[in-house]
Amino acid sequence: MTDQNAPAHAPALALPIVDDELADRLRARMSEVEQALTGHIRSEAGFVTTAARHLMDAGGKRFRPLLVLLAAEAGTKASSDDVITAACVVELTHLASLYHDDVMDEAALRRGADSANARWDNHIAILTGDFLFSKSSELTAELGADAVRVQARTFTELVEGQILESIEPPVGVDPIDHHLRVVAGKTGSLIATSALYGARFGGATQEVEDALAAYGDLVGTAFQLSDDILDIASESDESGKTPGTDLREGVPTLPVLLAQRSTDPGDVRLIELLSLDLSEDAPHAEALGLLRAHPAMDEARAFVMERANQAKALLTALPDGPVRDALEAFADVVATRSS
Numbered sequence: 001m002t003d004q005n006a007p008a009h010a011p012a013l014a015l016p017i018v019d020d021e022l023a024d025r026l027r028a029r030m031s032e033v034e035q036a037l038t039g040h041i042r043s044e045a046g047f048v049t050t051a052a053r054h055l056m057d058a059g060g061k062r063f064r065p066l067l068v069l070l071a072a073e074a075g076t077k078a079s080s081d082d083v084i085t086a087a088c089v090v091e092l093t094h095l096a097s098l099y100h101d102d103v104m105d106e107a108a109l110r111r112g113a114d115s116a117n118a119r120w121d122n123h124i125a126i127l128t129g130d131f132l133f134s135k136s137s138e139l140t141a142e143l144g145a146d147a148v149r150v151q152a153r154t155f156t157e158l159v160e161g162q163i164l165e166s167i168e169p170p171v172g173v174d175p176i177d178h179h180l181r182v183v184a185g186k187t188g189s190l191i192a193t194s195a196l197y198g199a200r201f202g203g204a205t206q207e208v209e210d211a212l213a214a215y216g217d218l219v220g221t222a223f224q225l226s227d228d229i230l231d232i233a234s235e236s237d238e239s240g241k242t243p244g245t246d247l248r249e250g251v252p253t254l255p256v257l258l259a260q261r262s263t264d265p266g267d268v269r270l271i272e273l274l275s276l277d278l279s280e281d282a283p284h285a286e287a288l289g290l291l292r293a294h295p296a297m298d299e300a301r302a303f304v305m306e307r308a309n310q311a312k313a314l315l316t317a318l319p320d321g322p323v324r325d326a327l328e329a330f331a332d333v334v335a336t337r338s339s
Ligand code: FPP
Pocket: 093, 094, 096, 097, 098, 100, 101, 105, 129, 130, 133, 155, 158, 159, 162, 186, 187, 227, 231, 241
């Protein structure tokens, strides 16, 4: 039987940190976050705890809580309890959204494990997502009314982004602009909030808080765009998800939108395939093969790097030193990640 009190997941830091002192501190604080998360998702009903722990225990890079901890290092109160609470809030919100997202995507795998909808069913997955989001909301209340307002706005943006992803771009709106709005909403918003919460509860100045929130928005968008590139580029389920899912589900991503702009006669077959239902294996494999070899992949990668560079430029609001270096590394890792 699983010990429902022990955190099963104690990840290595998901970014290279050169400064040993900072790395040790962040590792210790991440352990505190893991311990706290395990406590926060415990329910009196054993099954609810099991369902809520399912994806948390499956792994995950914990990018969002790590960003809270790292942004907090830019302030004078990095070791405050509120920083741990804020880190839990963003991870629980993220986790909640994954349960819902896998239902919408009909995904079978998440974090290398069965998705909750595959392991149980859609009802359990949706309600477990609701449970996690309600736990996150309860916790946000401990941070005060302003934090609740930020969390509510973030939730609005997450949901708007997710809804906009399901509709065609309105007439007159460029498909890539529409897509970038989707990505900023469904992923950028929570990562921006992670950086903002870290700066705020870590006691940073208003100038640093604003810079880090803008940095989080850009890094968050880059994070989702590189995730989408990986969905096409990865040959196996090394990312813990089934590759090619977006294409199969007809979810537009940047490489697809860029390829669709091509007027090269050599791209006629790919563009035709991209307009078809790709839920069957044969056309899906053909489209995936053509897309992987298409220059749109490198164009998309360059776009992501550009975002990461814009994010890094905002870090001039912070003094030189290990925290700024680590935030720069964070932007680089997000833009160039391979899993
Ligand atoms: C993953 O995108 C999904 C998101 C980043 C956000 C999903 C948001 C919702 C489902 C709104 C509801 C939110 C809450 C808090 C209950 P993806 O499908 O492109 O990425 P994937 O490859 O990881 O599945």
